[in-house]
Amino acid sequence: MVRGQTTECGCPGRGGLHARRPEANRMLPTDEAAHQWYRFVLSFPPHLVRDYIARFGIGPGQTVLDPFCGTGTTLVECKKLGVPSIGIEANPTACFASRVKTNWGVCPDGLSRHAQAVASAARRVLNDDGFDDEPPILGPAVGAPEGANLRALDPEQSRLLLADSISPLPLHKTLVLSRCIDELAEPRFLPHERLALARAAVASASNLRFGPEVGLGRRKADAAVVGPWLADVRQMARDIVALAGASSVPVAVYQADAREIDQVLAAGSVDAVITSPPYPNEKDYTRTTRLESVLLGFIADKAGLRALKQHLVRSNTRSVYSADTDDALVDGHPEVERIAAEIESRRIALGKTSGFERQYARLTRLYFGGMKRHLESLVPCLRPGAKLAYVVGDQASYLRVMIRTGEILADIARSVGYSVGGIDLFRTRFSTATGEHLREEVVLLEWPGQ
Numbered sequence: 001m002v003r004g005q006t007t008e009c010g011c012p013g014r015g016g017l018h019a020r021r022p023e024a025n026r027m028l029p030t031d032e033a034a035h036q037w038y039r040f041v042l043s044f045p046p047h048l049v050r051d052y053i054a055r056f057g058i059g060p061g062q063t064v065l066d067p068f069c070g071t072g073t074t075l076v077e078c079k080k081l082g083v084p085s086i087g088i089e090a091n092p093t094a095c096f097a098s099r100v101k102t103n104w105g106v107c108p109d110g111l112s113r114h115a116q117a118v119a120s121a122a123r124r125v126l127n128d129d130g131f132d133d134e135p136p137i138l139g140p141a142v143g144a145p146e147g148a149n150l151r152a153l154d155p156e157q158s159r160l161l162l163a164d165s166i167s168p169l170p171l172h173k174t175l176v177l178s179r180c181i182d183e184l185a186e187p188r189f190l191p192h193e194r195l196a197l198a199r200a201a202v203a204s205a206s207n208l209r210f211g212p213e214v215g216l217g218r219r220k221a222d223a224a225v226v227g228p229w230l231a232d233v234r235q236m237a238r239d240i241v242a243l244a245g246a247s248s249v250p251v252a253v254y255q256a257d258a259r260e261i262d263q264v265l266a267a268g269s270v271d272a273v274i275t276s277p278p279y280p281n282e283k284d285y286t287r288t289t290r291l292e293s294v295l296l297g298f299i300a301d302k303a304g305l306r307a308l309k310q311h312l313v314r315s316n317t318r319s320v321y322s323a324d325t326d327d328a329l330v331d332g333h334p335e336v337e338r339i340a341a342e343i344e345s346r347r348i349a350l351g352k353t354s355g356f357e358r359q360y361a362r363l364t365r366l367y368f369g370g371m372k373r374h375l376e377s378l379v380p381c382l383r384p385g386a387k388l389a390y391v392v393g394d395q396a397s398y399l400r401v402m403i404r405t406g407e408i409l410a411d412i413a414r415s416v417g418y419s420v421g422g423i424d425l426f427r428t429r430f431s432t433a434t435g436e437h438l439r440e441e442v443v444l445l446e447w448p449g450q
Contacts, residue, residue, distance in 0.1 A: 033239040034076045034104070037192075037232070038097045038199045040288060041210040043070060044276050044391050048426070049077040052274050052442070056387040058083055060249075062271035065381070067258040067374065068313075072098030074274045079104075079249045086270070087253040088261060090311040092298040093198065093289040095255040100195040104247040108237035111189045115233035118193065122180040122226045126173060133173065135222035143221030144169040151175040156301045157294045162208070164216055165291050170205035173225040178295065196232040198292035204228035206291055214287050257311040259326070259373040265381040273378070273445075276391035278315035280367040280403055282360070285315065313370035317356035317363050326369035327362060335408050339401060340364045346399045364403065371409060375416045384449025388418070391426060393440040406441035418445040 027035065031046040058064060060082045066074035069087030071094050078085035079102050089095040123133055131144070144150055150172040152158075166174070174197070181193050202208060205225045209217035240247075256264045258277070278285060286293070286308060293299040299308065309319040314326065330336045344361040352358075395403040410420045421444035428437040 031077075033242055034080075034101050035073065037101050037236055037239070038195050039071050039073075040094075043073050044426075046073060046077045048391070048442075049074050049274055050081070052387075052389045053078070053081060053083060053272070056272050056389075058272050058387075060084070063269060064272045064274055065265070065270040066275045067261055067273065067378065068275045068277045069098050069253065070094050070276070072101045072253070075102050075251050075253065079246050079251055080243065082246060082249055084250045085252075086265065087251070088256050088258050088264065089253065090255065090257055091286065091289060091293075091308065092255055093293045093296060095253060096191070096296070096298070097195055097198070099253045100191045102251040102253070103191065104240050104243045106188055106192060106240060108240040110186075111192060111240070112234055112237045114184070114186050114189045115193060115196075115230055118177075118180050118184050119226050119230040121184060122173075122177045125176050125180065126226070129172075129176075131169070131173070133226040134224045143167060144172070151179075153294065160294055160299060160302065160305060161290055162214065162216065162287065164207055164219060166201070166206045166208075167220055167222075170220055170223040170225060173223075174201050174205050174295065177226055177229060192236050193233060194296060196229050196236065198296060199232055200225055200229035201292055201295055208291065210288070213283055214290075258313065259370055259377055261374070261377045262380045263377075267380050268383050270378075270381045271383055271386055273382075273386070273388040273390075275389070277371065277374070278313050278367075279393045279395055279405060280315055280364055281393070281395045282316045282363075284318055285312065286319075313374065314363055314366040317359040320359045320363055320366060324366055326373055327365035329369035329372045330365055330412070333368070333408075333412070335404075335411070336365055336368050339403055343399060343401045346401060350399070352399075360399075368408060368412060372412045372416065375413055375418065379416070379447065382447040382449075384447065386447040387421075388445040388447070390443040390445070391440065392443060393429075394438040396436065396438060402436070404439075406439065406443050410443050410445075413443070413445050417448070417450055419448055420444070421446055 027045050028047060035046055053064065062083065064074065064078050064083055064085045065088070066085065067088040069075055069089045072087060075085045075087045075098055087095075087098050089098060126133055129149070150168050152168070152171065152175075178197055181190070181197060205220070205223045207216050207219050209215055254264050286305065290299070299305050310321065312319060314320055314324065340361040343364060347357055347360065390409060392405040392409055394405055406423050410423060414420050424442040424444065426440045426442050428439055
């Protein structure tokens with residue numbers, strides 16, 4: 001490992017491909033095709049994937065796996081480069097997005113024409129209801145008059161959402177558009193139109209804002225929905241034209257648990273891994289996609305949400321269950337045990353007694369146990385000499401107990417039988433809780449083929 005180097009901002013770190021690049025986490029304008037169809041705000045950038053594909057010497061005759069593929073950054077970039085890829089993702093909305101974003105085989109003109117027909121139908125329905133898609137340009141948006149007959153989610157669906165995620169009139173418009181998409185469904189275009197609906201609902205219609213965690217921004221009494229949706233579909237069509245040369249590059253995306261990869265993939269089928277798993281940061285990753293998950297029908301009730309969470313590596317206390325056993329896999333690991341003990345000691349000293357606070361020490365063990373289980377399940381799928389890159393971040397958000405995620409993950413990987421090639425500094429971010437610069441790093445591994 002390379003230690004003791006200094007980043008551009010002056011904080012101690014490790015060397016790496018991005019340590020001195022201020023644009024490290026930015027998407028370049030030339031990368032936007034397909035990536036921008038639907039994307040998590042804090043996704044790692046496409047150029048990071050390119051850098052490690054080049055560093056690993058990966059070519060068209062090899063296969064790259066992203067076992068936590070999210071919305072498909074690694075898969076899209078591999079396809080652009082002509083490299084076959086495989087994605088694993090437990091979140092059904094993110095899995096759906098990855099599948100659509102790597103499907104460039106539809107007719108772009110047909111997609112645009114069909115979307116125009118759907119948009120016209122939705123606008124007719126809205127006009128019959130007494131609404132325009134575009135809110136007034138002058139003056140504040142006023143929303144629907146009291147007593148207006150608006151479409152709404154059923155109570156069980158509504159309870160899954162962050163309160164005030166979307167105001168009544170924008171929700172009505174979204175549901176009208178969704179119904180028109182379904183009623184005029186053309187199977188070839190339906191996935192792209194539904195993904196564009198997810199993006200428009202969040203970006204244009206909702207009251208949500210995104211940072212380290214999803215929250216509420218300005219409340220929109222009214223918002224355009226059909227117009228932004230149609231613009232997104234037309235952008236998809238333009239991107240498909242630009243990407244046509246790579247449309248036949250194979251991509252497979254599985255909705256599955258990353259801790260059970262050997263139950264999904266063939267033995268010896270993977271040459272490289274480029275991924276960013278969850279961090280142990282008390283972030284509920286299902287909240288990031290909750291609105292669109294409900295609108296698209298991927299989650300209908302609390303039982304469905306619970307079933308989804310049970311297939312995720314534990315990264316927040318609201319996803320911890322009494323039957324979880326991953327923590328047993330890191331029993332006796334000195335650093336994991338030390339961190340868990342420090343968290344528990346500080347919790348007791350501060351008199352923190354809520355249910356989630358009592359679970360946090362266990363969560364730390366569950367997270368690293370889950371990552372160990374993932375690394376073990378991956379072994380049969382790797383070819384000898386396979387190269388791996390894991391983007392992970394230090395955490396210090398809860399009770400100011402520092403978790404050096406990259407260092408611990410590297411040590412756990414070594415215990416499973418991987419060789420550790422180093423830890424590259426990807427970027428740093430300032431923690432207001434601790435006053436420290438937290439590292440986001442790329443842990444480099446190799447499977448020797450035992």
